[in-house]
Amino acid sequence: MPQAQSLGNSSPLGAGFNLVNTIIGSGILALPYALKEAGFYFGILTLLAVALLSNFALNTLIYSGRRVSAYKYEAVSEAALGSLGHYLLAFGLSVNSIGSCITYLIIIGDLGAALSQVVFGPGWWSTRQFVIVACACGLTLPLLFFRTLEPLVKPSALSTMCMPIIVAIVAIRGPAYAPPDPVPMPVFGPSVLPAFGVISFAYSCTQTCYQSYQTLQKKALSGWATATRFATTTALVIYLAFSVLSYRSFGMDTQPNLLNNFRQDDGLANIARVLLAFSLTWTYPMQFYPIRDLLNDSLGLSIDQSAVRFHLVSLALFASTLVTALIVDDLGFVFKVIGTAASSLIVFGLPGIIYLRIASPYRLQDNTVVFNDASPLLPSPATAASASDSAECQDEDRVHIPEPHTSLVSVLLLILGAFVFVVGTWSAIQDYISESNPV
Numbered sequence: 001m002p003q004a005q006s007l008g009n010s011s012p013l014g015a016g017f018n019l020v021n022t023i024i025g026s027g028i029l030a031l032p033y034a035l036k037e038a039g040f041y042f043g044i045l046t047l048l049a050v051a052l053l054s055n056f057a058l059n060t061l062i063y064s065g066r067r068v069s070a071y072k073y074e075a076v077s078e079a080a081l082g083s084l085g086h087y088l089l090a091f092g093l094s095v096n097s098i099g100s101c102i103t104y105l106i107i108i109g110d111l112g113a114a115l116s117q118v119v120f121g122p123g124w125w126s127t128r129q130f131v132i133v134a135c136a137c138g139l140t141l142p143l144l145f146f147r148t149l150e151p152l153v154k155p156s157a158l159s160t161m162c163m164p165i166i167v168a169i170v171a172i173r174g175p176a177y178a179p180p181d182p183v184p185m186p187v188f189g190p191s192v193l194p195a196f197g198v199i200s201f202a203y204s205c206t207q208t209c210y211q212s213y214q215t216l217q218k219k220a221l222s223g224w225a226t227a228t229r230f231a232t233t234t235a236l237v238i239y240l241a242f243s244v245l246s247y248r249s250f251g252m253d254t255q256p257n258l259l260n261n262f263r264q265d266d267g268l269a270n271i272a273r274v275l276l277a278f279s280l281t282w283t284y285p286m287q288f289y290p291i292r293d294l295l296n297d298s299l300g301l302s303i304d305q306s307a308v309r310f311h312l313v314s315l316a317l318f319a320s321t322l323v324t325a326l327i328v329d330d331l332g333f334v335f336k337v338i339g340t341a342a343s344s345l346i347v348f349g350l351p352g353i354i355y356l357r358i359a360s361p362y363r364l365q366d367n368t369v370v371f372n373d374a375s376p377l378l379p380s381p382a383t384a385a386s387a388s389d390s391a392e393c394q395d396e397d398r399v400h401i402p403e404p405h406t407s408l409v410s411v412l413l414l415i416l417g418a419f420v421f422v423v424g425t426w427s428a429i430q431d432y433i434s435e436s437n438p439v
Contacts, residue, residue: 019227019230034198053348054206060352061355064358073089081354107331109129110259152285183251193340194427196339203232295317
């Protein structure tokens with residue numbers, strides 16, 4: 001069934017700020033590590049390339065949504081690929097969300113262990129395992145038994161405000177740790193593809209693009225293009241400044257959780273640690289609830305069914321992330337796997353094939369490229385979300401969806417997503433095995 005567009009009152013700049021808030025999250029702390037793994041100069045080039053491709057993917061998803069009058073990622077994926085699209089998106093979103101929950105617990109464990117040693121001294125209470133269990137069960141678990149996220153909206157907004165303060169503290173304190181000699185800045189690093197996955201994860205926002213699009217007061221491609229350019233450019237400037245400054249401070253010693261590079265007695269760094277731990281405690285449910293709901297739907301457990309069964313699913317899913325965080329302490333590996341196995345799908349692969357299947361005049365049908373002279377790019381009166389879409393935006397669509405440029409870049413997105421998913425994930429796993437079992 002076509003999805004009706006909801007009304008919004010945001011300007012393109014307002015929608016762009018929504019996208020910026022979605023893009024910039026805890027993944028920013030891993031970007032200096034990504035520069036180390038990819039190589040300083042190739043890492044910077046990758047940041048630029050991923051920003052451009054992410055901007056393009058955000059646009060192609062909206063092009064496709066307008067074509068079928070569907071404004072949910074799930075609906076557009078199914079329109080393009082049927083049940084396969086549903087499963088691919090579900091897999092990508094599940095890995096992205098569950099992996100994010102695991103990274104939050106690992107980071108909380110690292111931060112809490114460092115703070116505990118400063119306050120209480122070394123001991124069993126300062127081990128990362130104890131801190132993870134104590135914080136996860138004492139602080140995070142009680143937040144997971146609401147039926148919706150509504151009770152957590154205000155605390156979550158407060159936690160989001162912590163990130164700019166954390167980034168500012170790192171920017172202020174980082175240069176104090178810079179060595180007297182210039183740090184090495186190689187062109188290429190030891191793990192190029194996995195690092196590409198980490199950077200892709202930091203730009204992951206396609207899963208919320210339709211919600212952001214629907215906040216626009218005028219659903220025009222010119223406004224959406226302005227929003228996406230603003231969001232990806234703003235994120236790029238912040239990412240470049242933060243990554244380069246941090247890498248030049250710590251060089252090849254840069255850790256996946258950048259705050260681990262600061263001394264335990266650094267007062268400002270400890271403030272950043274406390275703020276980040278607080279932020280991730282409230283951010284965990286934001287990633288947990290959608291996947292819990294998806295799992296409940298798969299098991300046929302609606303929100304109105306048995307509370308016992310509903311909460312058992314919550315406990316089982318929470319326990320899986322907790323156990324994984326206790327076993328796996330390599331945050332860099334988790335970031336790499338999320339990026340290569342999930343972000344490669346939802347940021348690159350799916351947007352590319354969705355456009356080629358739905359909106360491109362060179363459509364992929366049964367493994368055959370078919371040119372559709374009727375130009376399916378334009379929403380017809382029968383499928384348009386509203387009369388204004390059809391009457392006011394058709395000419396604009398012709399201007400803002402250039403061909404064959406858009407189809408060619410969509411092919412690149414598809415190939416890149418598939419390549420990073422297969423080769424990048426394999427490379428990340430191999431790196432982890434090699435580092436865990438050194439010769």
